[in-house]
Amino acid sequence: MSFANSFLFPNTAEASGQGHLVLGGCDVTHLAAEFGTPLYVYDEATLRDRCREFLGEFQRRYPKSAVIYACKAFINTSLARLFREEGLGLDVVSGGELAVAQRVAFPPERIYFHGNNKSREELEMALDCRIGRVVVDNFHELALLGRLASHRGVVQDVLIRVSPGIDPHTHAYTTTGVLDSKFGFPIQTGQAKEAVGKAMRERGVRVVGLHFHLGSPIFEMEPFARAMELTLDFASQEGLPLREISPGGGFAIAYTRDQRPPSVGEYAQAITASLESRCRALGLEPPLLVIEPGRAIVGPAGVALYRVGASKDIPGVRRYVAVDGGMGDNIRPALYGSQYEAVVANKMGVEEGERVTIAGRFCESGDVLLRDVTLPRLEAGDLLAIPAAGAYAPAMASNYNLAPRPAIVMVADGQARLIRRRETYQDLMSNDLL
Numbered sequence: 001m002s003f004a005n006s007f008l009f010p011n012t013a014e015a016s017g018q019g020h021l022v023l024g025g026c027d028v029t030h031l032a033a034e035f036g037t038p039l040y041v042y043d044e045a046t047l048r049d050r051c052r053e054f055l056g057e058f059q060r061r062y063p064k065s066a067v068i069y070a071c072k073a074f075i076n077t078s079l080a081r082l083f084r085e086e087g088l089g090l091d092v093v094s095g096g097e098l099a100v101a102q103r104v105a106f107p108p109e110r111i112y113f114h115g116n117n118k119s120r121e122e123l124e125m126a127l128d129c130r131i132g133r134v135v136v137d138n139f140h141e142l143a144l145l146g147r148l149a150s151h152r153g154v155v156q157d158v159l160i161r162v163s164p165g166i167d168p169h170t171h172a173y174t175t176t177g178v179l180d181s182k183f184g185f186p187i188q189t190g191q192a193k194e195a196v197g198k199a200m201r202e203r204g205v206r207v208v209g210l211h212f213h214l215g216s217p218i219f220e221m222e223p224f225a226r227a228m229e230l231t232l233d234f235a236s237q238e239g240l241p242l243r244e245i246s247p248g249g250g251f252a253i254a255y256t257r258d259q260r261p262p263s264v265g266e267y268a269q270a271i272t273a274s275l276e277s278r279c280r281a282l283g284l285e286p287p288l289l290v291i292e293p294g295r296a297i298v299g300p301a302g303v304a305l306y307r308v309g310a311s312k313d314i315p316g317v318r319r320y321v322a323v324d325g326g327m328g329d330n331i332r333p334a335l336y337g338s339q340y341e342a343v344v345a346n347k348m349g350v351e352e353g354e355r356v357t358i359a360g361r362f363c364e365s366g367d368v369l370l371r372d373v374t375l376p377r378l379e380a381g382d383l384l385a386i387p388a389a390g391a392y393a394p395a396m397a398s399n400y401n402l403a404p405r406p407a408i409v410m411v412a413d414g415q416a417r418l419i420r421r422r423e424t425y426q427d428l429m430s431n432d433l434l
């Protein structure tokens with residue numbers, strides 16, 4: 001049985017005859033009973049489907065395309081293995097993410113190392129594992145990497161991250177490709193030119209291309225196309241032998257029923273068309289195109305499950321209904337004002353009857369997951385499911401209030417596999433020294 005808003009949920013989502021939400025063939029009320037709540041459920045079919053869609057839509061239009069998954073959206077060993085199987089590469093931003101990749105023997109040549117302040121230890125770790133690319137963000141890193149690589153007698157392939165000065169019109173906290181940003185070398189100021197010149201003279205590195213990332217999520221095509229053209233113009237002016245170009249990630253997904261993000265095909269069309277036409281105009285050999293989706297791969301595959309507990313009616317004001325998670329496992333509403341939708345996973349098909357505000361369990365008034373949503377009448381013990389929760393929720397989770405971080409399961413064909421166990425109180429104290 002399908003249901004309203006089902007397009008926000010993973011591909012396998014359905015409602016059972018009993019009115020329960022089913023994901024990957026698993027009744028979520030059973031998952032909650034077995035694994036506890038809050039629980040993050042990832043649908044394997046959706047994850048694989050999103051990987052194939054990105055590869056297919058880009059390579060169909062532009063065969064020299066590679067897709068590297070942006071681990072910051074959420075990574076663990078199970079997911080890293082799945083991405084390896086699907087033929088993706090990885091964008092890592094820390095030694096921790098690189099360690100996860102190493103744990104599953106991810107081919108190092110398919111790993112790109114990002115970040116605006118990579119430490120010496122992290123760069124050494126990258127050189128040690130013979131990482132595919134380091135995406136150089138600033139002069140300090142360029143000099144440090146050059147020194148470390150020369151010292152080892154190796155030459156590290158790098159992309160230079162430029163900042164094209166294009167506003168993608170998204171949240172200020174997640175806007176990166178504008179002049180006033182901590183990331184990359186601005187083209188406007190001449191610093192990108194200087195960086196390319198320095199990098200070409202640096203013995204320890206070989207410049208294979210350019211990278212830019214505008215922000216996230218981006219609902220418009222124009223910024224991608226404009227930034228692509230500007231960056232290609234820059235490469236051409238500098239006489240840079242451009243073997244690779246990366247427009248980063250930032251592909252939008254729907255969080256709420258009124259959002260209609262572009263399809264993967266639409267992004268692919270805008271990016272590959274601007275790349276091809278500008279290369280032709282400039283007489284450049286078409287480079288490898290490297291895209292870095294994070295949110296658009298894991299976001300739609302993940303659903304957060306919470307158990308409803310206390311509620312508070314303020315006559316004439318609102319009814320707060322509290323769940324057993326909140327900003328500790330999903331800080332996005334508190335941090336960015338992000339909006340979500342919810343369903344009552346044990347009352348699918350029951351008519352929506354009341355307007356409520358879903359509060360989290362953390363000790364802050366700002367810990368509200370959903371404001372003024374209309375849902376079936378909620379009672380303690382009900383199970384609330386929030387779709388499109390797979391990206392940047394578990395990844396940004398904390399132990400605020402010393403709440404253990406949730407368990408995570410992967411569902412497929414009626415089977416649920418625990419891919420991260422729930423933290424225990426013991427875990428919370430395991431680094432404390434008396």
Ligand code: LLP
Pocket residue numbers: 070072073091114174213215216217248249250251292293294295296332391392
């Ligand atoms: N590449 C680079 C260089 C990035 O900085 C990012 C995201 C991506 C790729 C992947 O972007 P995506 O495809 O996932 O949109 N915490 C925020 C999002 C921060 C994005 C940081 N960089 C959120 O919860 O919305």
